[in-house]
Amino acid sequence: MKTNPVGRLLTFQNDPFGFFDEHKPLDTTKPVRLNLGFRRFFFSYDxxxxxxxxxxxKQKYDKSSLVLKKIKALSGPQGLIQLQGEDALRVRQTAGKLMNTSGMDRLVQKVDSYVRDIFPLIDQSIERREPFDLVPHLTRIVLRTAGVFILNHDLVSESDHLNAAFVDLNRKAGESLRSIAECPFSPSKRRSLHTIHSELDRIAEEVLKIEEPSLLKAMRSSGEEKSFIRDQLKAFMFAGYDTTASSLIFATYLVAAHEAAQKKIAEEAMRATNLNYEDLKKSAFVQSTYKEALRLYPSAYFLPRETNQDDVLGGVRIPKGSQVFLSVRHIQRHPDYFENPNEFIADRFIHKLQHPYSFIPFGGGARICIGAALAKLEATLVLQKLCERYKMRPLNSAPPEIEALITAHTKAPLPIFFQHRKMEETV
Ligand code: HEM
Structure with missing residues (x-):
């Protein structure tokens, strides 16, 4: 164990997951105080x-300025993630209005058609008796859905290079967050930013000619400045894309590894009479399965905060200006709040949580994730559609490897053996 502040910073830089594991106390009721480099940190697991x-x-805790600075390029300097007060409220209200029932029903239809686009490819893999790597396809579904919600534009043709640009920037921001010195603004980071800017600008011009609602259109109608709008587009893409894609990849892996869960998801899907948002929300089993995946593998694996005044947390004094990091991974596997915390139990969330803040994959309080409903819609519908049509078995029994960037990102492919599900297998 590295005991000096520079050594600790290096450990955090190289392996944030290992760092959180290494410093977890036996008694989590007190936060752990550690100096990293020249800064004072408190790590919390409770x-x-x-x-x-x-x-x-919450009035004593702001988002961490240290982290906000590191992700500024990715999330846009004026993007919602960076905003405070009235500006943040205004953007949250505009985005929230788009998630009404008719908006969500429209997205259900879109996601359904995007999943169907993969079926012929999966069917070919069945004929060839080969495993099929779902990762690029799940990622594309998420990017296309984000494109519709944010821009009212199907990003299918842009998906590959936009995906590469976002992943590259996420990686650069992750590396920069973990480094002692400021990361210089590297040429490849500039290139990725340029790709994102120019694509978003080009698409924005086209989209404004179309009548259907989108975040872009809603922001334009409320008279926001062009640069402000572009920052919101970036913020929503950054916050909503990689997180949702990773969670969907983990959820698909877990479901593929649990045959009984697949069968139950398929049965529930067949009982639903309509393909709409209301019926999807009522599908309790698939909702629980997705939450269980988010519990075990939260994409936002820590929540960074900074005190704007002195506070006392779990009996420990937290001076103003301290960094306070909540370890979402540990909180969601806390043995006092979850039975068999490391096991995948698909119907765990059918029952009530023991503590409302023991499950915080989307954060909590005033700045809780604005896109949580959209992520749930996408993931649960994709799982339903896959399970209704197929039985799945992952080629590898170990879960996909995780790369801890700003968010937890899956780095390996996810090869799955598919088989057609026979109707009589679901009753
Ligand atoms: C599984 C998928 C997702 C996860 C795990 C996730 C997680 C989070 C978390 C933990 C926060 C709060 C961060 C903090 O308090 O420091 C957050 C905020 C945010 N999320 Fe998500 N998110 C997901 C999907 C989405 C989607 C689909 C969108 C957009 C359509 C989105 C847009 C945002 C935005 C804009 C914020 C900032 C809100 C604010 O600061 O007021 N997220 N997300």
């Missing part, structure tokens, strides 16, 4: 702290 920071004493 749902009660999450409630304190995100809800009960």
């Amino acid at each position: 749902p009660q702290h999450a409630q304190h920071i995100l809800q009960d004493r």
Whole structure:
């Protein structure tokens, strides 16, 4: 164990997951105080702290300026993630209005058609008796859905290079967050940013000619400046794309590895009478399965905060200006709040949580994720559609490897053996 501040910073830089694991205390009711480099940090592993920071004493905790600075290029300097007060509220309200029932029903139809686009490819893999790597296809579904919600534009033709640009920037921001010195603005980072800017600008011009609702159109109608709007587009893409894609990849892996869960998801899907948002929300089993995947593998694996005044957390004094990082991974596997915390139990979330802040994949309080409903819609519908038509078995029994960037990103392919599901197998 590295005990000096520079050594600790290096450990955090090289392996943030390992760092959080290494410093987890036996008694989580007190946060762990550590100096990293020249800064004072508190690491927290407890749902009660999450409630304190995100809800009960939220006025004392801002988002971490250290992290905000590192992700500025990715999330846009004026993007929602970076905004405070009235500006943040205004953007949240505009985006929230788009998630009404008719908006969500439209997205259900889109996601359904995007999943159907993969069926012929899966069918070919069945004929050839070969495993099929779902990762690029799940990623494309998420990018296309984000394109419709944010821009009202199907990003199918742009998906490959936009995906590469976002992943590259996420990686650069992850590396920069973990480094002692400021990362210079590298040529490849510039290239990725340029790709994202020019694509978003080009698409924005085209989209404004179309009548259907989108975040872009809603922002334009409320008279926002062009640069402000572009930053919102970037913020929503950054926050909503890689997170949703990774969670969907993990959820698909877990479901593929659990045959009984697949069968139950298929049965539930067949009982639903309509393909719409209301019926999807009522599909309790698939909703629970997705939450269980988010519990075990949260894409946003830590929540970074900074105190704007002195506070006391779990009996420990937290001076103003401290960095306070909540370890979402540990909170969501806390043995006092979850039975068999490391096991995948698909129907776990059918039952009530023991603590409301023991499950915080989307954060909590005033700045809770604005896209949570959209992520759930996408993931649960994709799982339903896959399970209704196929039985799945992953080629590898180990879960996909994780690369801890700003968010937890899956780095390996996900080869799955598919078989057609016979109707009589679901009753
Ligand atoms: C599984 C998928 C997702 C996960 C795990 C996730 C996670 C999170 C978390 C933890 C936060 C709060 C961060 C903090 O408090 O420091 C957040 C905020 C945010 N999310 Fe998500 N998110 C997901 C999907 C989405 C989607 C689909 C969108 C957009 C359509 C989106 C847009 C945003 C935005 C704009 C914010 C900033 C909100 C604010 O600061 O007011 N997210 N997300």
